Amino acid sequence: MHEGGGQGINHITLSVSDLDRSLTFYTDIVGMTAIVRWDGGAYLRSDGDWVCLSLDNRTRQGPLPEYSHVAFSLAESAFREKADLLRRHGIPLWKDNRSEGNSLYFLDPDGHKLEFHSGDLASRLSALREKPYPGLQWLRDAPEGE
Template identity: 30%
Template sequence: MIKIVMIIVLVGLALSVFFFLVNTGSGENMNTAVYTEDHEPRIGHVELQVSDLDESAQFYEDLIGFSVLERSGSTVELTADGTSPQLILTHNNNFEARSPRTTGLYHLAILVPTRQDLALSIQHLTASGYPLQGAADHQYSEALYLADPDGNGIEIYTDRNPKEWVRDDNGGYVGATDQLDLENLFAEVGDAEWDGLAEGTRIGHMHLQASDLEASEAFYVDALGFDIVAQDSHMLFVSKDAYHHNIGMNTWMGTDIPQPSENTLGLKRFTFHLTEDEYREAKAGLTEGNFQFEEENEALMVEDPTGVELKLILKSE
């Protein structure tokens, strides 16, 4: 069984996301807090515009493992913790297909607590016959890749102990795209059986398809105060709390690609939680950078350079 699963998953390995050695000078100033389930999630929820609400809801419930928190009209709220929405699906008959060569979502990344949880997800998806796109060991994490019925990229991953994450001389993280050791991973399963996403699952990071990394850096780093943790000529990873990345951006499809229309299928917005100091600094940075934003109920609403709506929320301390 293990050998069969390994073959199926590794067929798509070439389609995995590629990571590179990083080059950044911001590492020395990073917060050293560990990004674990003991801390409030940085990313609250992700909103996707879908072509078929029933099909997408069934996919995310039956195959990925979310539970339906609430369903109302053209919206389904999904959760892994049973209390707060982590993925919100909306449908409108006017939604249109997204061109691959536009800015927006590259993938949303679901962080599961343990290697056993990742192994169970891989086994479950493989047994279902749903097509997988790849799997990889990124040094600081182990990951599986696939897409939802509308082609939205999904990563399901688990982090290694942060003490094992490798940094370069400048303080940034050294990533990799190595073969995932599935036999070793499946040894974690034991007698456990898949029963949906485990308690403690969260949206770990967002990866966006960008058109101008300088514009993205001006927005996320200069205005919002994120730290650069990985960077080369075609990618930029930024984070808070010294995480390996909360938000990734790439121009692998080229530069100066257009933004999709408001009615395009795919990522509509996501929320990100900030401390009181970070919130104040972000507001000042957006103002100084002449970015248009709105503020309501301790939340800043702004559009990033890829056209994705970002809601910055003052988090509880």
């Protein structure tokens, strides 16, 4: 574990304009494994890495940075300390957490979107079994531990 309770990159979320096209690209071209998809996105895996494709219906051309961000793993025990640290330093937040696990969505000095997240793909998939997203489809059987 890293100093300050961090445990490395948790996941990467990419905003996409066409979910089917992006899902095909990341599975057929990049070689990732699609685990689950729903009306608004999909989760993929490459080795131990977790990527979320999040549908953004804007018609703008080019990269869609609105929800694209890098999430860093954070031990549950360090979550409140990090939240307090962000508040003390006046670090702006860019989103409220609405998903499984504790998350803090914050901006770096250049406006890059970052997240501290306690949880992992296994806990997210478990939460989806309990409360599926609209239109959820399992694309591959995931072991209970995933």
